[in-house]
Amino acid sequence: RLNQSRLLNVIKDRVVNTIVKRIGKNPWTIILDSTQDTSKKEAVVILVRYLETDDEGRVFPVERIINASSLTRTTSQELLNRVENLVNKLQLDYSKLVGQAYDGANNMFGGITGLQTRLQAKAPHALYVWCHAHRLNLVSTQAMSCTTEMKNCIGVLGELHSFFSGHVRYGVLLGEQRQKGNNSYCLSLSSPMVDLKRFLIIFNLLNSRSLLATVTGKVRK
Template sequence: MISFLSKYDSVLKLHFENSTRFKGTSNLIQNDLILSVGEVMLKTIKKEISEASFVAFILDETTDISNTSQLSKIVRYVTKQGQIKERFLGFVDVSMQRTALALNEIVLSTIEDLDCGLKLVGQSYDGAAVMAGQLGGLQAKVKETYPSALFVHCMAHRLNLVMQQSLNKIR
């Protein structure tokens, strides 16, 4: 990736051509750089959220080709300038624990980490019982702690289901 970027960045290209000590191509160095960039981005997101009036969480679980269940965490908020921001916070491996209780722990720890519990007004998940169930689903558990967090079924998921069903009827 960094070699590809050097084709479009003359300073980076010059560095690769002339550097004798540090090129930054080691996988350990690249992982450290990725972690550092991630920390800076998360700090910026936390600052924006601290200034926001309202926050909502969007979670979606999917299984990848290696049979690993991953939960994507997204936070949505309105900045003080009135801009709607939607930020991807990362993936969490939930292969071993896909219960509403386990997912609730992930949500609560994320809310605590972002320090936005009092601002939480929305939550959006797919229609699976573990997520959307009114009595024991994740949305009900989050609502017990944060009563203002209204649940809205993920419209993107609904659109995907409608498209799948309609395309199944076309020969």
């Protein structure tokens, strides 16, 4: 296992060094995002975006991952330290850093102590851009909150998610129902842009005589 880890680290270093060579003295931007994994650790991914030229002389933007790690704290200073250590290690040119893209959280977006403000002190040309995917998610949340029917639907889905994930027994029962033919869904509500087919599938499960009888101890008439 130790040899495998060393081999993977060597491969990672070779890939990252190749990316750095391709960036060279060209302008580049940094993209950073974080999320909690199943073990409740904060996983942080850092990417660079820059321009490459193909064999026919056409210029096109590319995005490449250069680091993935975990953090115990997600303050703007901790994130800045992680970025600075990586940039210094790879000897990337701060003067060529022309953009930075994160979500709209205070530790990223803050105009006084946010990561984008701290990084601009070192790279004045690094224009901050709020991640379009995160903005779309916020817009969809507000749009879906405008109708009572959609709010009720999402509320019911949230209750179902809590119900099935809150007890091992219920999760097992749901798994048994999936094995009987409904395999095209999962109970994940990380985004308000939910698939209504999930609602119909789970609704049918809740109307199943066997499932209701096992959960409630009663048989529907």
